[in-house]
Amino acid sequence: MRFDVWAPKATSVEIELPPGSASSRRPDPPVTQPDPVTGEARRRPMAEGEGGWWTVEVPEAEHGTTYGFRVDGDGPYPDPRSRRQPDGVFGPSAVYDHAHFTWGDHEWTGRDLRGAVIYELHIGAFTPQGTFESAITRLDHLVELQVDFVEVMPVTPVPGGRNWGYDGVDVYAVNETYGGPDGLKSFVDACHQRGLGVILDVVYNHLGPSGNFLHPFGPYFTGRQGSFWGEGVNLDGPLSDEVRRYFVENALQWLRDFHVDGLRLDAVHALRDGRATHLLAELAAEVDALACAVGRPLTLIAESDLNDPRVITPLEAGGLGMTAQWNDDFHHALHSAVSGESHGYYADFADLTALAKVLTGGFFHDGGRSGFRGRSHGAPAGHVPGHRFVCCLQNHDQVGNRPQGDRLSLAALKLGAGLLLTAPFTPMLFMGEEWGARTPFLFFSDHVEPSLRESEGARRAREFAGFGYDWDAPDPSDEETFHRSKLDWDELKDEPHWSLLCWYRDLIALRKALPELSDPRLDRVRVEVDPLNRWLTLWRSSLCVIVNFCPDSVTVSVPPGVVLIAADDPVSAGQGSLHVPGQTVVIYRAVI
Structure with missing residues (x-):
């Protein structure tokens, strides 16, 4: 088996095969001397090739073989393109052969976003067990609800045992806590066999602060703070061609090898790219080509704070080619209408005329002044088909970024759903919304380093300074914060939760039965x-x-x-x- 790694500035790179691996049982090719510390680990030098790529053949390596890389003697580090991290973000990588999984979705032909309803969920909080396997047992509920896509929050490896997923590292791998790569494939397979498409949330604007070992390999980052969440990714600086390919090929992996139907791209406004061809346009072109190869539609949904219609304008019309984008203006206007809240950014949307404008023009901030930002913002988008706007009454951000993770009241959900599911946009529900779940969705994490664990709460408070909240949130690192965020499926047995679920079902059924309601x-x-x-x-x-x-x-x-x-x-x-x-x-x- 051949191993490749990009390390353009390294003077030496070695692969390290820990004790107990297949390679240590059959060390046919020459190896370096045993590790001076352990006396056991075996290393093999890698050969430098073109473009900063290093390679080595390990014939005896097989599915499950663990390994790491040493760069200029330091390490071992996980493979930047590790397909599996069986022992977490600080452990070795493992060989993962996609051919070892047997798919059952051969009759799946894909699902177009147009006319669809999306359901967002977090694998860890969707069920008490918090695994792909347990989530499969709840898919029939989604079928009966008549949604079309399941949107899964990020599943890449994270430090510790619980996280929203936006602190992910090892972006080619899948969190073992949820069930690893086979678990994700089983979940996608089960969705497809029930007629549900799968959209996967991915994060390319930053990597988590813990377990991120990309720095020794190459200039993946700019050295500047790219956003509130972390260091900026190098998309347009020296040696950035391979950095861009790192993320583009990661996207193609999910769509091709995991049979995922679409990607939700986190916070694309934090992608700093000054090139003539933006990373999003490059990605859209590659995904279009893959869709032709696999014979099914593939969807790219951007989370964008720019209110720039070029993000969702097709490539051939000079845009960035995203299929759709999240529309915060719709959420803010509808939330303000049903809740009466007018603090923070809701102040711009407190009058019902804001909701009227969004329903007919897509954006509220379309070039005029944004009071919350203190400047003008956005551009007109009334010419854009409504299905290109993914709109919601609740989502993980708008619930989880409240100090207590509190959800809307049942009365507010009843009103909001009436507009969400009859508006000319692509509607998205957040897990439990359909029955008015009373469990909160709090921000939770499980950093290993004491400094990160102890500072996480204060960091969140700083992030939302000026939003109008009295920030009194539970400790994100407390395991109980995570457990409180899990859905309570027993609520479905009781009124008024059951009646609200019936209301959501009736609205979705009506939307699908009457063409006027899906007209974009x-x-x-x-x-x-x-x-x-x-x-x-x-x-x-x-x-x-x-x-x-x-x-x-x-x-x-x-x-x-x-x-x-x-x-x-x-x-x-x-x-x-x-x-x-x-x-x-x-x-x-x-x-x-």
């Missing part, structure tokens, strides 16, 4: 709003979605028609009007 053309959306009395009507052709945010009932003028579905009874129709109770949603078909 924003110029065909009409919104009327009464900011004083706090009600809104959303027109999708002859369908009218009436949302009364106020506790008091309202009478809304509508053409003659029929009520299709309502969150609460009674709803009474008069001659040219509809009487809507307080805090409810009505979907009405006008007979024109």
Whole structure:
């Protein structure tokens, strides 16, 4: 077997094969002297080739063989492209042969994002066991809910036993706590056999502060703070060609070798790239080519804070080629409407007219002033098809970045779901939202280094300074913080959780049954709003979605028609009007 590693500035690179590996049992090729410390580990020199790549043949290496690399005598370090870290981020890498897994999804032809509903989850908190295997047992719930994609928060190895995943390192590997690479494949396979696509959350703007051993190998980083979360990735500096390929080929691995249907790219606004061809455009072109090769649609969803429609403009039209992007403006406007919150960035969205603008134009901040940022922000996006905006009422950030990880009330969820699932965008739910889960989703981590463990809470408080929160959050390193964040599936047995679940199911079923509700053309959306009395009507052709945010009932003028579905009874129709109770949603078909 051949091993390759990129280390362009090294003067020597060796592969180290720990005791007990296949190589130490059959050391046919010549090896260096035993390690002077252990007296056991075997090393073999690697040959330098073109472009800073070092190689060595180890014929006896096989699936499961553990190894590491020494660079200029230091190490051993995990392989930067390690496919498996059986003992965690500080242990050796292991050979992983993709051919050892037998797939059962041969009839899967993929799923287009258009017309789809996404469900975001965290493997560790989705079930009590927190594994891929246990998550599979809950997939039938998602099938009955009628979602189309499962979006999985990052699964790369992290320090310790619990983490959101955004502190990941060894980006080609899978967290062993969840079930390792075979576990992820089994989960994807099970999803496909149930008709569910899988979107995987990946992080390319930084690596975690603990267990990151890329520095000795090459200039993967800029040496500058790229964002609040860590050192910037070298995308446009000297020797950055291979750094870009490192991330592009990682994306292709998930889509090709793990059969994943799409990637959610974390915080692309933190990718500092001054090249003529941005990394996102390079990635989009490669993924398009792979989609042709595998014969199924592949999706790229960017998390972007730029409000720049070029991110989701196709490559052939001069854009960056992302299939879609998360739309925070929709979340902020809808959250403010259903919760009444107006602190921090919600201040810009406190008036119902903000929600009306987002529903018809995609972005609220489309070139005008953003009060929270203290400057103008964004560009118009009304020409962009609505399906390119992934919109939500809750997600891991908007829940987990609150000090207590608290979720919206059941009443707020009922109202918000009524608009989320009838809007012209791609809707996304956050795990447990559909039944109004009362368990919080807190920020949790498990850093090994005492300095990181002790400073994590203070770092989070600094990150959200100015957001209007009285930051009194549980210790992220406390194991109980993690356990409190796990869903309680027993809640489904009780009212009013079951009734809310039925409301979500009915709304998704209606969205799939009525073409007007999935129509992505924003110029065909009409919104009327009464900011004083706090009600809104959303027109999708002859369908009218009436949302009364106020506790008091309202009478809304509508053409003659029929009520299709309502969150609460009674709803009474008069001659040219509809009487809507307080805090409810009505979907009405006008007979024109």
